[in-house]
Amino acid sequence: MTVKFGYGSPDHVRDVDAILRLAEQADRDGLDHVSLSDHPYVADLLDGYAAVGFLLGRTERLSAFVNVTNLPLRPAPVLARTASALSALSGGRFILGIGAGGAMDRITTMGVPAQRPAEQVEAFEEAMQLVRALSAGGDPAPTKHYPIGALKAAAVPAPLIWTGSNGPKSLAATGRQADGWIPGRAADWLSDRYRWSRPIIDEAALAVGRKPSDVATIYNFPGAITATPVRRTRDDEGRWIGGSPAQWIEELTDAVLNHGAAGFTLFPRGSDPYDVQVARWSQEIVPAVRAGINRESPALL
Structure with a gap:
């Protein structure tokens, strides 16, 4: 099992420039996958398969799927x-x-x-x-x-x-x-x-x-990646709500090593811009989680 790290892309027709920019950046940063939704009955959403095909053509290493x-x-x-x-x-x-x-x-x-x-x-x-x-x-x-x-x-x-x-x-x-x-x-x-x-x-x-x-478990994982630590990373019902890169690193490393998680697809939440959070994910969090996994269990990478 190789642990996979990706992100959920915006998929509104007004977001085309951001969609392409994010995929190209994720490809350079070494993320594993990008996902898009499939709701063709919604007029202003891009068709998932058309978008996936286009993004695969614009990238070299990034995998893509409809989610x-x-x-x-x-x-x-x-x-x-x-x-x-x-x-x-x-x-x-x-x-x-x-x-x-x-x-x-x-x-x-x-x-x-x-x-x-x-x-x-x-x-x-x-x-x-x-x-x-x-x-x-x-x-x-x-x-x-x-x-x-x-x-x-x-x-x-x-x-x-x-x-x-x-x-x-x-x-x-x-x-x-x-x-x-x-x-x-x-x-x-x-x-x-x-x-x-x-x-x-x-x-x-x-x-x-x-x-x-x-059968690997790959989580759709929404949350805010904040510049500074937060007091609570989970809400009253126990759902992850996010935190600083260090808080994400601790949570995800534990999920892989102690709970068998095999992958994560980030869906940024919160007030910080989407592209800023995806950059924190790909440039700070994912490399640190991979390093932590490699120290403890090299076979997972």
Whole structure:
């Protein structure tokens, strides 16, 4: 397991200059990934896949993914071909972030039929299987929700698959199929949501002959990076709210070494400018956390 550090990009059409500037800076600073959202029913948000493709073309080392793909709006066979193209064009820097699809009332405004939750979870697991089957070494076959015809696998390795899953059935699908899990609602390693969710993933992985460690946990991690220390880094409900670089370094190093965290995607909060906080993240916090991990557990880097 290699610990990954990235950031969540702005994604409004008015933010294009900042989006490009941040990605190029993150690439120079050695961050691992950038993510964008997937809400095509919102008129003023950039399309996640168009933006990811553009950012991969503007960078050299940075991976990119949609956090997470709105599956009902992106049918799995087409999604698999998109993944193959982005992987090939970027030299393997594309990550497939995928979810079953939330906000069905908004999804249906795009002209797709509504799905029941059980159908969404079935399609979610089938989609992960189909993406791999349509990648190098795969053997694509029809499924219940994707009755494909005679398709051949692309000669491109399958991307890493990171899921955003919340309910027990989708968590179990993650355990059986995925390479990484992004806990919902920005839950972290101290949350009740993590404590009851992660065992479901682990048990499902073991049931199909996988190791729990085959599914990394990558946290969407919002918080303010302040210039000076704060009195409290967590709120009354125990959620991380941020602090100085030194406070972040202590928190994240502990999360990796003592709680098995495998990655973090920063979503800056607070009054300081977004780009200032991303710079503190990439230039101060991430190198120090990596150094701390390397001293204690070099295999994680």
